[in-house]
Amino acid sequence: MRQLFFTYQNRFQLFVASIGVCIGLLFMVTSVHFLQKVYAYGSKSEMLSENTLVVQKKISRAAHLGLGSPNFTDEQISVLQEQPFVAACSPIFSNQFDVIVQIDDPVIPSFNSNIYLQSVEKQFLDVGIQAWKWEESNPIIPIIMPRDFLMMLNTFLTAGNLPQLSEELVSNVQMNLLIGPKGDRRVMPARISGFTNEFSAILVPSTFLEWANNKYAINKEVVQSQLVLKSTKGNFGLLESYLDKNGMESAEGQVLVARLKSGVSIMLIGLVCLSLITVALSIIVLVQYLQLMLTNSLYELRIMLRLGHTVSSLKNVFLRYFVMLFAILSGIALVAFYVVRQFIEIKLSNSGILLDSSYSEASFVSLLLVFVIFVILVNYSTFYKIRSQFHA
Template identity: 35%
Template sequence: MLKKILFNAQNKSQLIIAMIGAFLGFTFLVTSIHYLIRVNEFGEGEEILGSNTMIIQKKVTNLNTLKLASLDFSAKDIDHLKKQEFTKSLDPIISNNFDVTLQTDSELVPYMRTDVFVQSIKGEFTKIDSDKWKWKPGDQFVPIILPREFLVMLNTFATAKGIPPVSDDLAKSVNFKFTLSAKGKKEKVDVRIVGFTNEVSAILVPSSFMEYGNTNYAKNKAAEITQLMITVKEGLFGEYENYIKRHSIESKANSMVVGKLKSVAGTLFSILIAISVITVFLAGLVLLQYAQLLISKNEYEIKTLLHLGYSPRRIIRSILFYFIKVFALISAASLLTFSLIKLLIDQMLMTGGIQIDSEYTLLSFLAVFIAFGVYTIVNYFNAKRGVLKTL
């Protein structure tokens, strides 16, 4: 009865236009939020370093060969980098100033012994539990992060010996030993792999172990800082790239490619999110205006219904439920369209060799429900004010 009186005689062209606008806005909004999240996750995988974290060093030039320029970072260089807007965190990578060898100590893999290069970084740059990334003299073993290329070399060596290759999980259970040496003294320490990295060429050890080795087995020459670990803030990768070009600094090529991809894609999706929010907002205003016009045009009918004994709450609820249905239809259509678009985009990315998580993101759906809730609340008060005004 109420529906026929209030809605059936209305011109719905404005409503349809607003619904189309809201539908497009919601579809773009959900899609943009989903892929912004997935793009920011891209490249992490099983990498042990944190997001947007990379190693930088100075470029080698002819001046370095002629010993007319230095490759190490001075305290002034480090301080200048820390003050840059794009720098989230920065810390020197400490290298070993002592002789160290790594050898296998397990029946699972063939015996192998080699001189190695070790470095230490702070735990904040890794995704390893801080309780696992620590060491002190007397501990059962030293936790290390192994370059994945080292495991490839180990498996190549094992295959040549007729021994099955070692997986990542199995490698973490294999016993290794460090041998620290200096003139006249030597020490062996048990080692255990806790993670792997594609970004670092050296074996990573906790800072406390590096300090112990450099204190007790150091060579006469003072250690130099030639590499830094930097984490770049989200959305500022372009500034970071321009800075390192101007100052003849370089980073690993694949880190730069992933960082640039994430920065460009992140910027594009952020712009699309902003446009989507504006579209949804404008469509919501049109829907609210339509509700106001509906109440205004039906002022006589509403007054008549009130005189016949209909309560204001019942009329308000009828108007509210009508627009809840409209908004629910828009939301459902948007989510369904997003699901279809997602299948297409995921397939295109997979074909192009970009592997991202195909699971749905909670935040993208949550954005629709939040908008739904906000619109319902605003529409309730709008309908209440309009109906009560007729009293």
């Protein structure tokens, strides 16, 4: 039966269709593999985390003259929150009292400095932290320190011929925050809970800042001069132009990073879409070839049915052939994938991007999924085509 249906077919068409499937599968397996690896790399390196921006109103001459307020009103914040490209938005609260950080630890030299504190909602933090809260009954204040601050500290330590501090070491350092006006200062113990790349001020829980502002602020009026916001995925450009149009600005570095993040995300999604289209097209090509083969074999199929063969038994002949063909093409695509993967990983490694070199399960799962879809398509299309000849 194999000879009857397959020997006299146009091999060139099959060859072209097979090459299409091979390329499609290679493209899909490779893109899914690198999508998973790049996402894993990106989330570890914050390359692909959500875009978080700290924005403020542009400083103008009018603001200097007291004609325009640099602060955001509640109404302005709620208008911003309603924009479709804004995933979340919240004011940043700052300390309205004097704060001095004092390091009092035998491991590192003593250190005193005036600092600024800020608090943001937990959802905006780029630090995985569980106990981000402060209560008056538990006076230790958890703080999140900007990495830039630690780098600056290390620069000064080096200049003074002192050893540099690691994040781990600093996390265990005993420090105090001296809050309040001179003569009425209160010493409060603090502990570093994490480090941030997004914020340039030292962050504390909002409960602490509310309590301290109530207690020590000279001006009790709440100041909302900065906002923190996240854009919805792929819409950073819309947010950027909105901010520009409404007289708001953000740090240029943050904007650049946000643009890059958006670009990388869109490119990765585009790559997956493209590979899915390629695979779909290549499967269509192969199924079309099958249909052509069946159409060319209608006379033979009718004879077989008249001789007493069942629709299922004839369908299985085609199914077995195409499953075998697809398995061989998958094998070739996997071998090609191995070579392409090695090549790309070497290139990325040379560029300083070290991806996890293990095989991604997702690429094999996607191959299996495509295989299942292909088998279902072949099974049903063959069955119905042959069945249509049963009473012919």
